[in-house]
Amino acid sequence: MDTDLTFSSRRSPVVCLHGCVASNQxxxxxxxxxxxxxxxxxxxxxxxxxxxxxxxxxxxxxxxxxxxxxxxxxxxxxxxxxxxxxxxxxxxxxxxxxxxxxxxxxxxxxxxxxxxxxxxxxxxxxxxxxxxxxxxxxxxxxxxxxxxxxxxxxxxxxxxxxxxxxxxxxxxxxxxxxxxxxxxxxxxxxxxxxxxxxxxxxxxxxxxxxxxxxxxxxxxxxxxxxxxxxxxxxxxxxxxxxxxxxxxxPISTEFKGVRLWEPPPNSQGLAALLLLNILDSFPLKVEFGQIFWI
Known part of the structure; x- marks a missing residue:
């Protein structure tokens, strides 16, 4: 986010029973x-x-x-x-x-x-x-x-x-x-x-x-x-x-036991999967959707 935009937001994760949607608006x-x-x-x-x-x-x-x-x-x-x-x-x-x-x-x-x-x-x-x-x-x-x-x-x-x-x-x-x-x-x-x-x-x-x-x-x-x-x-x-x-x-790769999918080129999804493959070589711990260096 731009440094000159004085706006911050903290929200709890959405947990529900019958379905949910997510967007930035x-x-x-x-x-x-x-x-x-x-x-x-x-x-x-x-x-x-x-x-x-x-x-x-x-x-x-x-x-x-x-x-x-x-x-x-x-x-x-x-x-x-x-x-x-x-x-x-x-x-x-x-x-x-x-x-x-x-x-x-x-x-x-x-x-x-x-x-x-x-x-x-x-x-x-x-x-x-x-x-x-x-x-x-x-x-x-x-x-x-x-x-x-x-x-x-x-x-x-x-x-x-x-x-x-x-x-x-x-x-x-x-x-x-x-x-x-x-x-x-x-x-x-x-x-x-x-x-x-x-x-x-x-x-x-x-x-x-x-x-x-x-x-x-x-x-x-x-x-x-x-x-x-x-x-x-x-x-x-x-x-x-x-x-x-x-x-x-779609194309996919596995990262820390989770398979992730992306559209193939010409989308940029391939880049995201390649980055995950690179990260998989590092000692990382994934917990609650966050990545920590070990």
Whole structure:
């Protein structure tokens, strides 16, 4: 956490009988808990929380980003996964980047539109519900909590307000401007200030009603292409409409008697497993989720 953010929290571990959810935002966690109370399972709740976080912490990630999914089926013991990351535009080749004057030594600005890949999260949400969900709740019902947060508004948390302001400042320093939908009167919301995002509410509502085509075709897709192309990117409607998630076989390693699973590359899960394999060579004692040197 940033040293200039004066915020601390100490909580006891959550112990319960009938199921629990966890996220870094209480409002999003409440949305996931409501899904479980209405008969949904872990996959339903995870998608509901991801969508709610897209509303309450837009400075992190959301429908414009990527997602990975790991799902453990308690009935069969099977672990499956989804790679919900998107590809670069087809036209964005090495020759194209060289033609723009970019090299390994002189890359584009971190905020350049050429870094934008096809958003994979919405497709991953839809596929997670279809493949792993309880099928007791529709996608529309799963996304309803996030839609309500965006429509009615929510009080912005302290951590979110801090990072929100920092990223807007970084964008402006780079000569970029954040869309007005994520500002209040041209400014980032303060801690405790109620923020509404009706445009995102409409997008999530359409995603719930029509599934993947609502995002990767039509109004939303065209809006994505328009803003990317205005800023020098080369993504096309075909890049979006041809996107789909990939069902993957997770990879794993054993550490101190516990088997841990991760999505395979292109996720960074392999790095986490390699680090555990390295740590396994050291004299460590694992107790109550903490690691101690011996």
């Amino acid at each position: 209480p409002l999003a966690s409440n949305v996931g808990l409501d899904i479980l109370k209405h008969g949904g399972n872990a996959a339903d709740a995870a998608v509901a929380i991801a969508a709610a976080l897209a509303v309450t912490e837009p400075c992190s990630t959301g429908p414009g980003g990527d997602a990975f999914c790991l799902f453990y089926d308690a009935n069969t013991g099977e672990i499956r996964g989804i790679n919900g990351s998107g590809r670069s535009p087809r036209a964005q080749t090495l020759d194209f980047l060289k033609g723009r004057g970019y090299t390994a030594e002189a890359p584009p600005s971190p905020f350049d539109a050429v870094y934008v890949t096809v958003p994979g999260a919405p497709a991953c949400w839809c596929d997670a519900i279809q493949l792993f969900g309880s099928h007791k709740l529709s996608l529309q019902e799963v996304l309803r909590g996030a839609v309500e947060l965006a429509e009615v508004g929510f009080p912005v948390g302290e951590v979110a307000a801090h990072h929100w302001a920092n990223w807007v400042a970084a964008l402006r320093d780079a000569g970029k401007e954040l869309g007005g939908d994520l500002l209040i009167d041209g400014h980032t919301p303060r801690c405790g200030q109620v923020f509404r995002n009706p445009a995102l509410a409409q997008t999530l509502k359409e995603l719930g009603e029509r599934g993947k085509p609502a995002f990767y075709q039509g109004r939303v897709a065209q809006a994505i292409i328009d803003v990317i192309n205005r800023n020098g990117g080369v993504m096309t409607l075909d890049d979006l409409s041809s996107h789909d998630s990939e069902v993957i076989t």
